[in-house]
Each structure stands twice: as structure tokens, then as C-alpha cells.
Amino acid sequence: MTPLTTIDFPGRLAAVLFLQGCPWRCGYCHNPELLPARGSAVVAWDQVAGFLQRRRGLLDGVVFSGGEPLLQASLPEAVQAVRAMGFGAAMHTGGMYPLRLARLLPLLDWVGLDIKAPAARYAQVTRRRIGEQAVWESLDRLLDSGVDYECRTTWHPSLYPEDELRELATVLASRGVRRWVVQECRLDPAAHGPWRAPDMAALGGHLPQVELRRA
DSSP states (O other), rough: EEEEEEESTTTOOEEEEEEEEOOOOTOOOOOOGGSSSSOOOOOHHHHHHEEEEEEEETTTTTEEESOOOOOOTTHHHHHHHHHHOOOOOEEOOOOOOHHHHHHGGGGOSSSEEOOOGGGGGGHHSSSSOOOOHHHHHHHHHHHHOOOOOEEEEEOOOOOOOOOHHHHHHHHHHHHHEEEEEEOOOOOOHHHHOOOOOOOOHHHHTTTEEEEOOOO
């Protein structure tokens, strides 16, 4: 649990709850300790609820992140609980479980959806041959819901060429995405070469809002 963030839930002061487990194994994962189904640094829900009760009137929202939060069967109940305390609810997801996402969307105020790569590169980036088609279904369900969102892609030239990143921008635009964030990818420069920013002017010609986010 992170007690306070100003960046994970746009426009709101929020706490972040990191949920254990993820089916993917992206080489640049920011939270590798959360990948296994079980972890050692567990915070009991009673402790979370007590903390949030004390922060009523001080925090605006709660972010469910991970790992992949949609792996957790009790996530809908947890979201309902924080909303009952008067907090807004946000979620960061990789989008590999579109039906679970669809059931949760009516309870959410904001979603950060990771679009890892162009469809042909998903297995290469995630190191698993699962989920790439599910992500596009999740994107469509999110856009149809009207819930506020951002799509974001973590990119490094060693993952796939910049022209494929531009092709991804075209695909996202064709599906109706309006806000896309391209994030700096933290990989060992000795093994993968230096990171460099893509041509944001070229990317920005495809969607209404395109942002570069440095790590």
C-alpha cells in the first residue's frame, strides 16, 4: 500500500493498493515482486480499511494496481467497500480479462489500460503466448463504457522499432482512443542499448492527446 499519490489517479489525491499476481513476465516490469500468486509483504484488508477510514476527507480516491488486480476474485467487493467510504475508485490493468473488466467498469471512475505492444509483438514483450486478443476486447469495452481512462505503452527501441510504435498509434486511433501515454522503458542500457524518446510529433498526428512520460 502506498498511502499517498498525486499521479496514479489523475486529478485526485489517492492511496494505491498493489495486488499480488500477474500472468505476464514483461522484462521491464516495475513491480517484479508482485508477479507470483503469493507474496511475503501482505497487508491485511482490515488494516487497509482502517487506514482509509482515518483518511476520509483527506484522500479523494483509491487506486487498485498490481501485478494484475483483475486476478483477485474479491476485487469487486473491495472496490464497493472503498466507494461506500466515499472514495473514488481507479484501476491499472493489462486488460487480459475483458469479462471481469466489464463487470467492474460500472464501479470505476478511471482506468489506466496498458497496451503493451502491437498485436504481433505481444508474446515477445509479455513473454507469454496469452492475452493479446483479450486486450483489444478490453479496450473496446472500456471505450464503450464512458469511464475516464488513459491508454499507455511502455516502449524501448530494443522491444520493437519506432515505425511499429507509429503503427500502434494508428490502430489505437482507429479504435477511438483519445488519450495515449508513451512511457520511458527502464532496461539495462548495457544489454539493450540506451533509451531514446520517439518522435512525439509523428505520434501526435494520430490521436487527440499524446504524452511522453519519463520514468
